[in-house]
Amino acid sequence: MTRLEVNENLALQRRTWVFERAGWVLLAALIAAAALGVFGGGWLAHRRAASPDGSLVVEYERFTRVRSPERLRVRLADVHAADERLRLVMDAAYLERVNVKSATPEPERVELGAGRVTYVFAVDGSSGPAAVTFEVEGERAGTAHGKIALGDAEARFEQFFFP
Amino acid sequence: METVIRGIVVYAFLLLIFRVSGQRSLGQVTTFDFVLLLIIAETTQQALLGEDFSVTNAFLLIATLIALDIFLSLLKQRSERLDAWLEGLPLVIVERGKPLRERMAKARVDEADILSAARQTQGLERMDQIKYAVLERNGAISVIKNTDAD
Numbered sequence: 001m002t003r004l005e006v007n008e009n010l011a012l013q014r015r016t017w018v019f020e021r022a023g024w025v026l027l028a029a030l031i032a033a034a035a036l037g038v039f040g041g042g043w044l045a046h047r048r049a050a051s052p053d054g055s056l057v058v059e060y061e062r063f064t065r066v067r068s069p070e071r072l073r074v075r076l077a078d079v080h081a082a083d084e085r086l087r088l089v090m091d092a093a094y095l096e097r098v099n100v101k102s103a104t105p106e107p108e109r110v111e112l113g114a115g116r117v118t119y120v121f122a123v124d125g126s127s128g129p130a131a132v133t134f135e136v137e138g139e140r141a142g143t144a145h146g147k148i149a150l151g152d153a154e155a156r157f158e159q160f161f162f163p
Numbered sequence: 164m165e166t167v168i169r170g171i172v173v174y175a176f177l178l179l180i181f182r183v184s185g186q187r188s189l190g191q192v193t194t195f196d197f198v199l200l201l202i203i204a205e206t207t208q209q210a211l212l213g214e215d216f217s218v219t220n221a222f223l224l225i226a227t228l229i230a231l232d233i234f235l236s237l238l239k240q241r242s243e244r245l246d247a248w249l250e251g252l253p254l255v256i257v258e259r260g261k262p263l264r265e266r267m268a269k270a271r272v273d274e275a276d277i278l279s280a281a282r283q284t285q286g287l288e289r290m291d292q293i294k295y296a297v298l299e300r301n302g303a304i305s306v307i308k309n310t311d312a313d
Binding site: 024027028030031034035036037039040041042043065066067068069162163 | 164165166167214215216217218219220223226227229230233
């Protein structure tokens with residue numbers, strides 16, 4: 001009888017099959033988690049943080065990734081006709097972690113203060129809800145704490161940046 | 164979520180486009196086919212990654228594509244029909260030394276291709292030495308020698 005020269009090892013083969021199947025399950029779980037937004041971009045990741053009086057709401061991504069543009073939307077319940085300027089104050093510590101690529105609408109000017117940066121918007125004199133969208137990009141992996149305020153209304157939020 | 168959707172959409176599109184291009188496309192890769200593949204790869208990369216250059220995004224994308232591949236392979240094993248649709252079917256193109264012209268034309272294979280495969284795989288010289296030639300699912304032509312001839 002001629003023997004086939006092949007280094008078959010059925011015991012090891014079976015173990016690798018088990019390993020493979022386990023990998024499939026893990027892969028499926030990973031993708032399901034990703035689809036839900038565990039790694040950013042799904043309904044698990046979208047969050048809202050409101051100021052205690054509800055006049056300022058920040059819509060943000062709880063989980064996101066570094067070097068990936070994403071939106072931070074600030075919704076204001078009421079812009080008063082009497083106001084000429086709208087001053088959104090952002091925490092400087094947050095700005096150390098993320099890069100603000102742009103703000104829509106564009107602010108009239110940006111003021112640098114101690115531990116804070118103020119975005120000043122011109123207001124057209126109408127009353128009602130308004131929104132400002134910031135495009136931000138995380139610079140480092142890890143948790144960043146954000147704080148955005150309009151007058152006394154202050155909303156705090158936390159973001160985790162995946163590498 | 165976006166990453167997973169991107170992965171699925173691009174995978175489905177590529178599957179469709181390569182199926183439309185016919186089974187010979189990847190069988191015998193010519194220099195131009197190879198260049199075309201590189202261009203496709205480069206173009207696809209943009210669509211897949213978008214503006215997200217994080218490691219997480221890359222890992223999720225790779226995981227999605229591999230998982231789709233595994234999933235489809237499992238489905239194909241279950242369903243012969245699906246397998247036929249996705250991977251194509253083998254096609255006999257030479258029978259007892261006679262090229263089957265209509266089939267060859269439809270499959271875009273010519274006699275020179277068959278003879279080339281016959282030379283390379285069996286060292287044959289003429290068409291009448293071929294018993295069967297089959298265009299396989301992977302686009303390769305397999306040749307069975309006619310043992311009666313010479």
